[in-house]
Amino acid sequence: MKKYCVGIDIGGTTVKCGLFTTDGELLKKWEVVTRKEENGHHILSDVAKELKVVLNNEGITKDEVEGIGMGIPGPVLPDGSVEICVNLGWKDANPCKEMSELMDGIACKASNDANVAALGEMWKGGGRGYKNLVCVTLGTGVGGGVIMNGEIVNGSHGCAGEIGHMHVNDQETDYCNCGGRGCLEQVGSATGIVKLAHKNLEDPILPSTMEEFGDALTAKDVVDCAKKGDICAIDTIDTCSKYLGIALATLTYTVDPEVFVIGGGVSKAGSWLIEQIEKYYHHNSSLTKHKAEIKLAELGNDAGIYGSARLVLTK
Amino acid sequence: MKKYCVGIDIGGTTVKCGLFTTDGELLKKWEVVTRKEENGHHILSDVAKELKVVLNNEGITKDEVEGIGMGIPGPVLPDGSVEICVNLGWKDANPCKEMSELMDGIACKASNDANVAALGEMWKGGGRGYKNLVCVTLGTGVGGGVIMNGEIVNGSHGCAGEIGHMHVNDQETDYCNCGGRGCLEQVGSATGIVKLAHKNLEDPILPSTMEEFGDALTAKDVVDCAKKGDICAIDTIDTCSKYLGIALATLTYTVDPEVFVIGGGVSKAGSWLIEQIEKYYHHNSSLTKHKAEIKLAELGNDAGIYGSARLVLTK
Numbered sequence: 024m025k026k027y028c029v030g031i032d033i034g035g036t037t038v039k040c041g042l043f044t045t046d047g048e049l050l051k052k053w054e055v056v057t058r059k060e061e062n063g064h065h066i067l068s069d070v071a072k073e074l075k076v077v078l079n080n081e082g083i084t085k086d087e088v089e090g091i092g093m094g095i096p097g098p099v100l101p102d103g104s105v106e107i108c109v110n111l112g113w114k115d116a117n118p119c120k121e122m123s124e125l126m127d128g129i130a131c132k133a134s135n136d137a138n139v140a141a142l143g144e145m146w147k148g149g150g151r152g153y154k155n156l157v158c159v160t161l162g163t164g165v166g167g168g169v170i171m172n173g174e175i176v177n178g179s180h181g182c183a184g185e186i187g188h189m190h191v192n193d194q195e196t197d198y199c200n201c202g203g204r205g206c207l208e209q210v211g212s213a214t215g216i217v218k219l220a221h222k223n224l225e226d227p228i229l230p231s232t233m234e235e236f237g238d239a240l241t242a243k244d245v246v247d248c249a250k251k252g253d254i255c256a257i258d259t260i261d262t263c264s265k266y267l268g269i270a271l272a273t274l275t276y277t278v279d280p281e282v283f284v285i286g287g288g289v290s291k292a293g294s295w296l297i298e299q300i301e302k303y304y305h306h307n308s309s310l311t312k313h314k315a316e317i318k319l320a321e322l323g324n325d326a327g328i329y330g331s332a333r334l335v336l337t338k
Numbered sequence: 339m340k341k342y343c344v345g346i347d348i349g350g351t352t353v354k355c356g357l358f359t360t361d362g363e364l365l366k367k368w369e370v371v372t373r374k375e376e377n378g379h380h381i382l383s384d385v386a387k388e389l390k391v392v393l394n395n396e397g398i399t400k401d402e403v404e405g406i407g408m409g410i411p412g413p414v415l416p417d418g419s420v421e422i423c424v425n426l427g428w429k430d431a432n433p434c435k436e437m438s439e440l441m442d443g444i445a446c447k448a449s450n451d452a453n454v455a456a457l458g459e460m461w462k463g464g465g466r467g468y469k470n471l472v473c474v475t476l477g478t479g480v481g482g483g484v485i486m487n488g489e490i491v492n493g494s495h496g497c498a499g500e501i502g503h504m505h506v507n508d509q510e511t512d513y514c515n516c517g518g519r520g521c522l523e524q525v526g527s528a529t530g531i532v533k534l535a536h537k538n539l540e541d542p543i544l545p546s547t548m549e550e551f552g553d554a555l556t557a558k559d560v561v562d563c564a565k566k567g568d569i570c571a572i573d574t575i576d577t578c579s580k581y582l583g584i585a586l587a588t589l590t591y592t593v594d595p596e597v598f599v600i601g602g603g604v605s606k607a608g609s610w611l612i613e614q615i616e617k618y619y620h621h622n623s624s625l626t627k628h629k630a631e632i633k634l635a636e637l638g639n640d641a642g643i644y645g646s647a648r649l650v651l652t653k
Contacts, residue, residue, distance in 0.1 A: 098626065155494050169592060176486065178594020179470050180628035185591040188625050190584045193508050202624035269505045276500045277484060277592045279493020309517035310503050311413065313495035 025089040028335050030143075031070055031122075032094040032136060032327030033057065035110040038070050041328030042077060045089050045336060047147050051077060052328060063112035071125035090130040090335030091122060094139035094327045098181030103133050132334045136327055138175045138184050140286070141168025143330030148322040149284040157280045158320065159186060159267070161289035164200075165208040165215075169278055174337055176278070187212070189273065191266045210266045213242035213289050220245045220259045231255035246292040260292075260299060268303020275308045275315060286320025293319065340404040343650050345458075346385055346437075347409040347451060347642030348372065350425040353385050356643030357392060360404050360651060362462050366392060367643060378427035386440035403444050405650030406437060409451035409642045413496030418448050447649045451642055453490045453499050455601070456483025458645030463637040464599040472595045473635065474501065474582070476604035479515075480523040480530075484593055489652055491593070502527070504588065506581045525581045528557035528604050535560045535574045546570035561607040575607075575614060583618020590623045590630060601635025608634065 024045050032039040038055040055073050058065040078088070095118065097108035103119040119131040134142075141158030144150040150158065154173040160166040165187030169176040176183045187208035188201050195205035197218075209215045217240055220233055227234075232253045236244050248256035271283055283304075285297065297317050305314055322329055339360050347354040353370040370388050373380040393403070410433065412423035418434040434446040449457075456473030459465040465473065469488040475481040480502030484491040491498045502523035503516050510520035512533075524530045532555055535548055542549075547568045551559050563571035586598055598619075600612065612632050620629055637644055 171486065171491065176593060178590075179596040179630070180594055180626055182590055182623075182626045182628070183592060183594040185594075185625055188623075189588045189591050190622050191505075203622060273504045273588060274592060275493075275497055276504050277498060277589060278491060279495055279498040279500075281494040307505050307518060308497075308503075310500055311495055311497045313497070315494065 024336070026087050027083055028089045028332045029074065029091040030094075030139075030328035030330065030332030030334075031091060032139070032331055033066065033070075033111065034096060034136070035059070038066065039324065039328050040070065040074065040077075041325070041332060042081065042083075043329075043332040047329070047333075049325070049329070051081070052325070053077065057111070059112050062114065063108075066111060067118060067121050068125060071122065074126065085127050085129050088129050090132060091126060092139065092331035092334030093118060093122065093131065093133040094136035094331045095133055096136045099133050099135050099177065100181050101177060101179065105133075130335060134175050134177060134334060135168070135181060135184065137166030138168040138177065139330030139334055140166070140322075140326035141170050141184070141284070141330065142175055142333050143322055143326040143328070144284045144286065144320050145170050145173070146333040147329050148326060149286070149318040149320045150282055153281045155278075155281045156284055157184075157186075157271075157274050157278065158284045158286060159271075160287040160320075161211055161213070161267075161285065162287035163212060163214055165211045166287070169280075171278060175334075186270060186274070189270055191269055207266060207270050210263050211270070211289075216242040216245050216259060216263050216289065219262055220256065223255050223259050227255045228258065229254050242289055243291070246289075246296070250295060260296070264296070264299035265303045267300045268305075269307050271300065271304040271315070271317070272307035275311070280315050282316045282318055284318050284320050286323075286326065290319055339651070341402050342398055343404045343647045344389065344406040345409075345454075345643035345645065345647030345649075346406060347454070347646055348381065348385075348426065349411060349451070350374070353381065354639065354643050355385065355389065355392075356640070356647060357396065357398075358644075358647040362644070362648075364640070364644070366396070367640070368392065372426065374427050377429065378423070381426060382433060382436050383440055386437065389441065400442050400444050405445040405447060406441060407454065407646035407649030408433060408437065408446065408448040409454035409646045410448055411451045414448050414450050414492065415496050416492060416494065418446075420448075445650060449490050449492060449649060450483070450496060450499065452481030453483040453492065454645030454649055455481070455641035456485050456499070456599070456645065457490055457648050458637055458641040458643070459599045459601065459635050460485050460488070461648040462644050463641060464601070464633040464635045465597055468596045470593075470596045471599055472499075472501075472589050472593065473599045473601060474586075475602035475635075476526055476528070476582075476600065477602035478527060478529055480526045481602070484595075486593060490649070501585060501589070504585055506584055522581060522585050525578050526585070526604075531557040531560050531574060531578050531604065534577055535571065538570050538574050542570045543573065544569050557604055558606070561604075561611070565610060575611070579611070579614035580618045582615045583620075584622050586615065586619040586630070586632070587622035590626070595630050597631045597633055599633050599635050601638075601641065605634055
C-alpha cells in the first residue's frame, strides 16, 4: 500500500477534492468549479490540472499515490463507464480511463456519488466499525448506498442503492422526477417535506404556525415547527417518517444491514427525527427482533471525498 | 475439491436429500420424514442415519465428500446457528455443528431454505450463467433469495431475501402472519391470490366463473379463469402482478440484479404471468432503461437440494 490516495466528488456545481493518507487522514481539501460547457468536456482536465499542482506543492510523486477515486452523480456501470450523466452533460464516458491518462497512469476507480458517500461514512463517519450498512441521504432528493462486506454494491446496471425511487406510496398523485409515482423521494426529501407541508396546510387540522412562512417554507422550518408542537407540522413529519421507516424495513428484508446511516440536510433534525423513523421501522420489520441500528451520518459534505478515496483501497 | 457433496432441504413435513457430484450431477435423491416431536430433536440424527446408509451403499467414504449443505425453514445467523425455527421446533440450535458431529466430521454449512433454493437456481436452474440474481418463490407464502457475486446474501441477522414481508400495500386492512400489514405475501402468494379473489367476488364487476368453485377456489383456478378471460379473475391477477412488479422494481433499486427467477406453485401460470409482472416492473423502474430479465425457475422442489449442495462449494 502506498502512502497517499485522492478522493474526487464530482457535483453539478463544484468538484470537491481531498488528499488523504491511505490510513484515512484528510491532509488537504479543495474545490474546483464544474465547467459543464461542451458536454462537461473540461471537468476532468480541470480537476487533473489542479490535482497536479497540489501534489507538486506537497512534494508527492505519482508513485506515492495508491489511486484516485471518483464519485459521479449518476449510474456508473460495473466497468467504471458512464452511459449518461445528465448533471455533467456526459454521454458514453469512461472517466476512469480518462483521469488515469490525465494523471500519468495513476490507477482510478469510480462509483455513484451516493454509493461513495456511504463508503466514506463506513470508513470514517457514522458507520465506523461496520461492514454491512445502508446509507440514506435525505437532501433535495433521497440518495442511498448499500455496503456489504465492506464493499459498495453497485448492482448489475449501476442502480443499486437508488432507494429514493423505491415505490412506497400507492396514494401519490404527483409524478416524481424519475417518471414514477409514489417514490420515497417524494415524501422523504427536503423538497418532499415542503410539498407535503403545503398540502397539509390546504386543509389544516388546526391553525398552523407554518402558514407564516408562505412560499418560503423550508424543510428545516417544518422540522422546527414540529419540534415546537405544531400539529400540522408534526403530521407532515409523521408521514415522512412513516415512509422512511417502511423503506428501512424493506431494506432489512432485502439486504439486512447491521446499521442504517442517515445523512443529508434533513438529517440535521437529529436524533428527534431518528426516533420518529425508528418507530415505523420497528413496526414494519416485525418478522425479526434483531433490528439494525439507525445512526446519524457524521461527515456531512465530506462523505463523498472520504468514500472516493476509500474506493481505491478496496480490491 | 473432492468428488461428492450432499444437499439437505429440511422442510416441516419431509427432509429432501440429494447426493451430487461436485460438478452438479444429481446421483440420488431421497426423502426422510420430519419428526417434529421433542422440539425436532430427532430430525438431524434421522437424516444422518439415512445418509450413512446411502453413502455406504454407493461405496463413498467420508473423505470423498466435500461437505453437507442444509436449507433451513427460518432465519440462519451468520455463524450458521438458529435462534428459533418454528416449523421444526428448534430453539438455539447449531445444526451445522450437530450434523458434522453426526457425520464423523464432514464439513457442514447452512442457510435459509429460500436462499439455498435461489443458489440452486443459479447453479443448475433458471438462473444458470448469472452471478447476481434474486429468486422469488410464490408458494403458500412468498419467499426469496438474493445472490450477489455468486454468493447468498444472508444479511446481518439472517433476514436478507425475506421479500415476502416487504410492505407494498398501504391499503391492506388484514394482518399478515408476520404481524405486519400490507406485506407482498398478502397479495403475491397462492393464499393471497385466493383471498383477493374472494374479496373481488363479494362485489364483482360482472358475474364470474370463479363463483362456481366456492370455498374450494385455488390460485390455479384463479389463473385458469383469468386466462379464459374472466374479468374478476383478471382483475385479481392484475393486482397481484402490480405488487409483484413493484417489489421487483424495489429490488432493482436496492441490489439491481441481472435477472429475477420466479418459482413456486403460482409460477406454474408460466410466461403469461411473467408478462403481467414485467409490465408493472418496467413501469415502476423508470429510472433505468436497463431492466433485469424475468425468468421462470426450472428446478421445482429440487431447487433446495441443489442449492444446499452448492453451498458447500463456496468459500
